[in-house]
Amino acid sequence: MAKKLRAGIIGAGNIATSAHLPAYQKLTDIVEVVAIADIVPERAKAAAEKYNIPNYYSSVEELLENCEVDYIDICTWTAAHAPVCIAAAKAGKDILCEKPLAATLEQGLAMEKAVKDAGVNFMLAVVTRYGGEQIKCRELYENGVFGEIYAAKTQYVRRRGTPGGWFTDKELAGGGPVLDIGVHAIDRTWYLMDRPKPVSVSAEVSYRIGDFKTKGITRWMPFGKGNGVFDTEDSATVFFRFEGGKTMMAEIAWAINGPERATTQLFGSKAGCTFEPLTIYGENEEGYLDTYKPEVTPNNYFEEEIRHFVECVNEGKTPISPIEDAVTVQRMLDGIYRSAEAHKEVTI
Numbered sequence: 001m002a003k004k005l006r007a008g009i010i011g012a013g014n015i016a017t018s019a020h021l022p023a024y025q026k027l028t029d030i031v032e033v034v035a036i037a038d039i040v041p042e043r044a045k046a047a048a049e050k051y052n053i054p055n056y057y058s059s060v061e062e063l064l065e066n067c068e069v070d071y072i073d074i075c076t077w078t079a080a081h082a083p084v085c086i087a088a089a090k091a092g093k094d095i096l097c098e099k100p101l102a103a104t105l106e107q108g109l110a111m112e113k114a115v116k117d118a119g120v121n122f123m124l125a126v127v128t129r130y131g132g133e134q135i136k137c138r139e140l141y142e143n144g145v146f147g148e149i150y151a152a153k154t155q156y157v158r159r160r161g162t163p164g165g166w167f168t169d170k171e172l173a174g175g176g177p178v179l180d181i182g183v184h185a186i187d188r189t190w191y192l193m194d195r196p197k198p199v200s201v202s203a204e205v206s207y208r209i210g211d212f213k214t215k216g217i218t219r220w221m222p223f224g225k226g227n228g229v230f231d232t233e234d235s236a237t238v239f240f241r242f243e244g245g246k247t248m249m250a251e252i253a254w255a256i257n258g259p260e261r262a263t264t265q266l267f268g269s270k271a272g273c274t275f276e277p278l279t280i281y282g283e284n285e286e287g288y289l290d291t292y293k294p295e296v297t298p299n300n301y302f303e304e305e306i307r308h309f310v311e312c313v314n315e316g317k318t319p320i321s322p323i324e325d326a327v328t329v330q331r332m333l334d335g336i337y338r339s340a341e342a343h344k345e346v347t348i
């Protein structure tokens with residue numbers, strides 16, 4: 001029988017308390033959250049009281065020293081992912097880490113080295129890989145429905161959806177919408193294209209809207225206020241080339257003067273698809289055009305992602321979003337900023 005795991009959460013902010021902890025409450029048969037830590041100890045204490053977590057601490061080091069855990073679930077702001085991950089790996093703990101992998105490619109590479117040196121299991125919590133439609137899409141791909149997926153378009157565009165606090169501070173966040181929501185769109189699209197090897201990227205990013213004062217909008221407010229800095233981009237336009245002449249176009253925005261969009265299209269040699277709802281564009285057995293919506297089992301993707309990680313730890317399996325994928329996607333995101341700075345296509 002699978003062992004019930006003991007988890008320690010680092011970072012008691014918005015994503016920990018609004019998504020991970022509610023998901024853990026549904027997974028009590030396979031995992032127990034035994035400790036939580038935050039550099040603001042009152043936050044760790046409040047979460048511990050609300051969610052009946054027996055221990056709370058003010059750092060990952062204090063938690064690792066005082067509490068026996070099987071894995072660390074990293075829910076800190078992005079610039080703290082690397083130091084927390086490295087401390088956990090050195091202590092021999094498996095790691096589940098919120099997206100994006102890190103604030104910089106260098107931090108991401110240091111995380112990969114620590115994970116590999118320690119031989120621990122690592123999974124990037126890129127939640128959109130774990131949604132029902134993505135799982136179905138992957139299943140259809142593996143059954144040969146799409147043939148070879150050679151091109152994709154993805155958009156994650158908000159009209160006025162810039163988060164508050166540390167998210168707009170490059171030092172803590174690493175970047176703006178490219179790292180925050182671009183990672184969701186680009187990661188899931190690249191994964192569903194069957195992870196083609198990136199070759200180059202051509203991109204521009206814009207800072208023209210900045211710290212807008214638009215009224216009547218709601219924003220994601222992290223618990224971490226940051227340093228009151230606003231030096232992140234508003235939007236990005238991106239074109240990736242992959243080995244074998246495959247391509248991906250991406251449009252990403254926290255703020256833009258246009259309609260909101262969250263779409264992905266995959267184009268394969270036999271069929272293509274769009275999402276929400278998953279719709280397949282192919283030909284039927286008689287050779288006519290065929291457009292259909294396959295049956296999708298709905299799920300809670302945060303629960304699904306944690307369940308998958310726990311299963312991988314228990315069975316010694318590599319998760320579907322391993323450290324190697326996380327580093328490749330971080331290289332792609334880093335390429336966007338390098339290309340924008342150079343105003344030309346750059347190699348990845």
Ligand SMILES: NC(=O)c1ccc[n+]([C@@H]2O[C@H](COP(=O)([O-])OP(=O)(O)OC[C@H]3O[C@@H](n4cnc5c(N)ncnc54)[C@H](O)[C@@H]3O)[C@@H](O)[C@H]2O)c1
Nearest residue numbers: 011013014015038039075076077078080098099222223224
């Ligand atoms: N999967 C998603 O859809 C999704 C949505 C929002 C945020 N996120 C990710 O979750 C992470 C946290 O975002 P958030 O909105 O919860 O931010 P938040 O500010 O609400 O929470 C982060 C917490 O981490 C704490 N912290 C910072 N450094 C620390 C350290 N070294 N040790 C212990 N605690 C530390 C802060 O004090 C804060 O309480 C980010 O990486 C973000 O990209 C993911």
